[in-house]
Amino acid sequence: MKFVQEEISIRTDKRSQMVDITDNVATLIGQTGITDGQVIAYCPHTTGAITINENADPDVIHDLLLTFDELFPKERQGYRHVEGNSDAHCKSSLVGTSEQVLIKEGRLVLGTWQGLYFCEFDGPRTRRVILQISGEV
């Protein structure tokens, strides 16, 4: 059983954006030598999130961000938080701060159309994603 913690740094350039981190994570897994186990991708920011969704047609990501913006408008009657980013905090809790993906024979067990994304909801900012890769070498 081996545990490795690594970090990815991401520079976002829009307020809302989804950044595909699948290749970064796959490369790090290869470096650990872990063959069977799991990787946890964790977002240490309260206005970001991690999700898994389609990485074939970029229009899917466009439509996800559009939907999130319509469900969580930036302004809402009754909001108190003075930073004006309560919408981003909501998206963070509903999309979720982490995802886990299984590892088999040294590879991510993702579906054919799946990619792993860091979600920026209050950018542009420099963000971190913490990865814990654990399993059998």
Add this chain to the structure above:
Amino acid sequence: MKFVQEEISIRTDKRSQMVDITDNVATLIGQTGITDGQVIAYCPHTTGAITINENADPDVIHDLLLTFDELFPKERQGYRHVEGNSDAHCKSSLVGTSEQVLIKEGRLVLGTWQGLYFCEFDGPRTRRVILQISGEV
């Protein structure tokens, strides 16, 4: 420490549907002999999800699917994805592609009213759920 990966195949028969997989998962755990640890149920599809909710009154599942459909209508002004299932991709990211349940003394540590569900959001289709059971034998 033991790692076992298994797969369940599910045939859905509606566009939106929640399929209770608790018994399938409990049976597989029994076969592994793992007594303490956890199971990860992972959906490798970008228009499906995994969730935990009530398995006593089927009206709860009805009400969940009704709510998801109202929050994420099939059509939305501005959608670009030509497959016409962007609503299903949104539901997938918000409900989430995986859940984990603890195992104690060989049994799932679920609450009294909890069941584990595969969520179909763009059926009918044949779907897979990947299970990783890990822990002490």
Add this chain to the structure above:
Amino acid sequence: MKFVQEEISIRTDKRSQMVDITDNVATLIGQTGITDGQVIAYCPHTTGAITINENADPDVIHDLLLTFDELFPKERQGYRHVEGNSDAHCKSSLVGTSEQVLIKEGRLVLGTWQGLYFCEFDGPRTRRVILQISGEV
């Protein structure tokens, strides 16, 4: 590799409420002696949830609960579940029944502004949070 399962008991006093359990979890981790690994916080209730969000400005929590209440009103045309808490079941599945946080050098790997919360959506009630702390001693 060590596995420890513990439970926290929480008494909520409102219908919707977020209870910061970060300190309780940190204390339990210290008692296990586990230095590297992860903690899973699991809610065994179908009208509660676990999330991670800001624990600096309490207005963020106010705004989260306000948003959840607006997206999931208590009554909705077509609801069948006779207990009248279908909104709470929806919030539970969308916020999610568990979160995991990494442990490094015996401490929770949380972002600067992050806290771990039990979410009550159908209180007041007495609730349980199950914690599984696993990793290297």
